[in-house]
Amino acid sequence: MLYSDKVLEHFAAPHNVGELPDADGVGEVGNAKCGDIMKMYIKVDDGKISDVKFKTFGCGAAIATSSIATDMIKGASIEDALKLTNSAVVEALDGLPASKVHCSVLAEQAVKAALADYYRKQGVDPTPIVGEIGECEACHNL
Amino acid sequence: MLYSDKVLEHFAAPHNVGELPDADGVGEVGNAKCGDIMKMYIKVDDGKISDVKFKTFGCGAAIATSSIATDMIKGASIEDALKLTNSAVVEALDGLPASKVHCSVLAEQAVKAALADYYRKQGVDPTPIVGEIGECEACHNL
Amino acid sequence: MMKRFVYADNSATTKISDAVFNEMLPWLKEGYGNASSIYALGREAGFAVERARKQVADALGAQPSEIYFTGCGSESDNWAVKGAAHKLAAKGKKHIITTVFEHHAILHTCQALEKEGFEVTYLPVYENGIVRVQDVENAIREDTALVTIMYANNEIGTIQPISQIGALCREKNVWFHTDAVQAVGNVPIDVKEQNIDMLSLSGHKIHAPKGIGVLYMKKGIVIPNLIDGGGQERGRRAGTENVASIVALGKAIELACEDIPGRIAKVSPMRDKIIDALSKIPYSRVNGDRERRLNGNVNMSFIGAEGEALLLSLDLAGICASSGSACTTGSLDPSHVLLAIGLSHEVAHGSLRITINEDNDQADIDHIIQTVPQVVEKLRAMSPMWED
């Protein structure tokens, strides 16, 4: 399991761990059976993600991707946050082992799920904006 | 190919190498195709083998068995020489690798062939005394 | 606090001991001759190989002529099982009996044979991780070629009733192979008394280097070669003899087997201390029989703490441990061994294997006992599913 130094750094001291009691959007993806669950809390101010926290049950890569994904959207506009892709997450971590790429998918989905929840709370149907949040492929293969 | 020190000693400095121009008996066994030929010369005085020499084309074990077999019959009575077995030769050499036991058979046969020749020269039919000198088993398997 | 380094993954691999290293070194350097060569440099290598063969035979109660050196434990397993299957298929015997929790070197081999048309019975190992002799007996049929059951499990360390299974197989006239990779040096083994027909072992689990194994085959057992070629290993396993590693394995098994009761007396109290301490963590469980287990094996699950994250956190604290077997890292599946003893996927994901040996000391144990609860706590705090 050849993790990059970046992955290990984020694992060792993950950023933005925790909950936001007054979150504007909360998303949870994954399931315990496959071994990874990510829950993301966002606070939105003026169309910007002013704060973000996460809680994750999962492997080293799941924790590292949660950490870096929250870094990447913190302070960003909602539009930019929506554009976050799993490959951007992988790249920011200097790569992930093949069997761990699904964790980055999970991180992307967690962000989307939190944004979808935010829209829903605003009374807006998130599906046209955020898209369908399916299960990750790796999950289906279990 | 795990040769004992004894085999290597006899190979390095074989005893009784050469020919006896006035031999009373000469025996040759083996064939070039299988890679081993032994020729043994004996001189007989008063029913004793007073001198013996050999020439051998063959592997290390063939040379070592020739050397020790000539040592073992030199000075012995014809009766004792006739009793020389290949296992006595193997034992005297502190053993031989399995694939080389046939060389000791060849040495036994060379002694018998020389004695048979001696009897023949004395006008005695050697077969009842020396027995049939067949080819070595290993040879047949080639 | 100075950072402590505690190696506690001895079932994954062991450090070469100094005694073993010193024994092998000359054969890596000056004694480089080919053991099949006829000149002195080669002959000496050849004798060294034969001395090692004798050491292995002595440790197992076997004859040197029954010992075959291979490239690893996995090769030994493959050779034994595929060889026996193909040999006995010719006599119409196409049924193999094994357990659900064998090492993958056996399981994947059995699955490959199933694709070829063999039938395999995978016996259960129950909650304690121990196969039942009665189940083996019930499974044996007219067309059973081979029973292959591991001596001790590599994840949960449970020791199987090998003597009874051996006796049963002898009585039923079925070949019996055991993967003893984890057992050698930890359990006294006598292949004759225990009626073992074939046995696999691996050097790197007993302080010899990686890349050397042994298959013991009882006299009279003849199976097709896995690796055909030169006349090495009496024509049954080709490849230039790995002299240095063979010498190392000979020395290592001699040392491993010279005082097994002493090792058990020293290591098992440390194991029990860890188990007792970590059992105090809420929502934890011990996996596998507490008594009939390897002297150095701790295997526990902590609900709400994912295994890999546990390991990486322990690594940060200087502790090397594992979760499942090292060779399945990279797979997303939870351990087949833990599922076999009845754990749910969720619980199996949160498991930790600590395997200590006589090189560990009390300070190591204390460091483990202090660190694991903190790490479990930290991960649970980070988990969205956990509520105190």
Added chain:
Amino acid sequence: MMKRFVYADNSATTKISDAVFNEMLPWLKEGYGNASSIYALGREAGFAVERARKQVADALGAQPSEIYFTGCGSESDNWAVKGAAHKLAAKGKKHIITTVFEHHAILHTCQALEKEGFEVTYLPVYENGIVRVQDVENAIREDTALVTIMYANNEIGTIQPISQIGALCREKNVWFHTDAVQAVGNVPIDVKEQNIDMLSLSGHKIHAPKGIGVLYMKKGIVIPNLIDGGGQERGRRAGTENVASIVALGKAIELACEDIPGRIAKVSPMRDKIIDALSKIPYSRVNGDRERRLNGNVNMSFIGAEGEALLLSLDLAGICASSGSACTTGSLDPSHVLLAIGLSHEVAHGSLRITINEDNDQADIDHIIQTVPQVVEKLRAMSPMWED
């Protein structure tokens, strides 16, 4: 005279070079982690394995993902040939083409496959020891699964027309494997340019330790595993990674391939000097093509001097050489390679292989040139068939 030691059996095995030894040593000692383990000790081992994989790939013009580490050259040969045969048999292709003078790792594998019902064509190699491309072309059929032809012969050192055979197989859409155990480091190899689908090599022929090999498999070639088990080598070759030996092989192949023209320029004149000098011995002959041969290979026959006796006598004079291949010592049969190039049994029995490399110097060569004639003379004098 001080006794001189001359190692001239480098085709049997080589001495580990200092550079290689120093590279591997840390992985035998402190870096003992399992390369599949997740903690730092394991990760570092994993990275070392991947660096070595890259070194091997670079030396062959391959991708790292096409390199698989095995336990020896024989294993690589067995895996490639048995794997391709079993894979393509499913498509009705049960014909294999090889030569009569392959290494036993190929020949005995082919014979084992014949027993399973495969058909094997053994091409002749003529008096010069070189297979003809036209013969390969003529032998290819609709149902041909694999062509396997060695790159350079281990006994007589003749180099085969691999590029042409590769091009032909690509054109005919037949898989092509080459046993390059003797060629690596002596001949520039580029698997892509030369259309090689699979290639075997072995560490101990290029100053790495014994017990480590490689099988290169072109992307897209998928064959059944020889050794099933854990997920190592991307699930295709089980067994805990032999990190130290893998690292050694990586370094060794890098060094072996960094200046092949330099090696040839240095070694082949020494080879020629030996051949020219020993050719003056009456009733001698050179075996194999004089030009298209490995830079360090001398193979000659001396009628009336039996091979093993020759070797033992040379050993007494401090010279390590061989007759036929080391791994067939112990067999009574004369070399199948020498018979293949038309020698009679009698002549084949009296053959000598001297394999030098860049570690040999002029003094070694002089010692060989002085000693061999004396030894041949001595043995002939002892032979009952020899008359001057």
